[in-house]
Amino acid sequence: xxxxxxxxxxxxxxxxxxxxxxxxxxxxxxxxxxxxxxxxxxxxxxxxxxxxxxxxxxxxxxxxxxxxxxxxxxxxxxxxxxxxxxxxxxxxxxxxxxxxxxxxxxxxxxxxxxxxxxxxxxxxxxxxxxxxxxxxxxxxxxxxxxxxxxxxxxxxxxxxxxxxxxxxxxxxxxxxxxxxxxx
Numbered sequence: 001x002x003x004x005x006x007x008x009x010x011x012x013x014x015x016x017x018x019x020x021x022x023x024x025x026x027x028x029x030x031x032x033x034x035x036x037x038x039x040x041x042x043x044x045x046x047x048x049x050x051x052x053x054x055x056x057x058x059x060x061x062x063x064x065x066x067x068x069x070x071x072x073x074x075x076x077x078x079x080x081x082x083x084x085x086x087x088x089x090x091x092x093x094x095x096x097x098x099x100x101x102x103x104x105x106x107x108x109x110x111x112x113x114x115x116x117x118x119x120x121x122x123x124x125x126x127x128x129x130x131x132x133x134x135x136x137x138x139x140x141x142x143x144x145x146x147x148x149x150x151x152x153x154x155x156x157x158x159x160x161x162x163x164x165x166x167x168x169x170x171x172x173x174x175x176x177x178x179x180x181x182x183x
Contacts, residue, residue: 008117010075013087013103016111022171024109026149027088029161030064031071031106038068041155042134047148048172050139051122052093060139064152069129075116080105087112092126094119148172 030037030046037044042065049062049070062070067090070076076089085107092101096118103112116122126137153167165172 010078010101010116011114013078013081013112013114015081016113018111019109020104020111020171021109022165022169023090023104023111024106025163025165026153026156026172027090027104028106029156029164030067030152031086031088033156033159033161034068034071036159037155038065040159041065042068043140044151044155045140045149046090046152049090050092051119051126052091062139063135064155066130066133066135066139069133069135070126073125073129075101075114075125076103078114080108080110080112082110083108089114092116092122094122096120 042063044064045061046064046067047061049067050060051062071088078087079085080087083105085105087103087105087110089101089103089112093099094116099116099118099122101114101116103114104110105112123137130137148167149172150167153164156164
């Protein structure tokens, strides 16, 4: 039977069968401090949170304030298939008829993915969440060249977050993330 719900309910997270403790610590701290982060540092880049597609104007990362808003979307939340804890999505990639959301489990650090119906579904999900906010649909106005979340780690530290990763940690490097699927 065809559903008229659009976008359709997300499928469960699937494990990418590897762990990234650095990303789990980074996004776990950002999630715990999300209200303060959005209020005091909404424009701090939150790499590798981004949308990647040949149909987007840019591949710039989202600022922290936008990511906090996007975490209300059910495609970016859900139980980890490995431990049942909270999985947090942070990146999207899509073509016309298919795509995926990349996430990480806050507790066990398992890298997660779930399929999505394509860039149209991604944009149609993001658009109403960011409507009325100062944030752009495709991320920051200027593409970021450095994926290291130096500023994000610094402001999370200022907000009292502990157990933060080194922003230059191997698990946060551009090459490592691309190699493991967080495009």
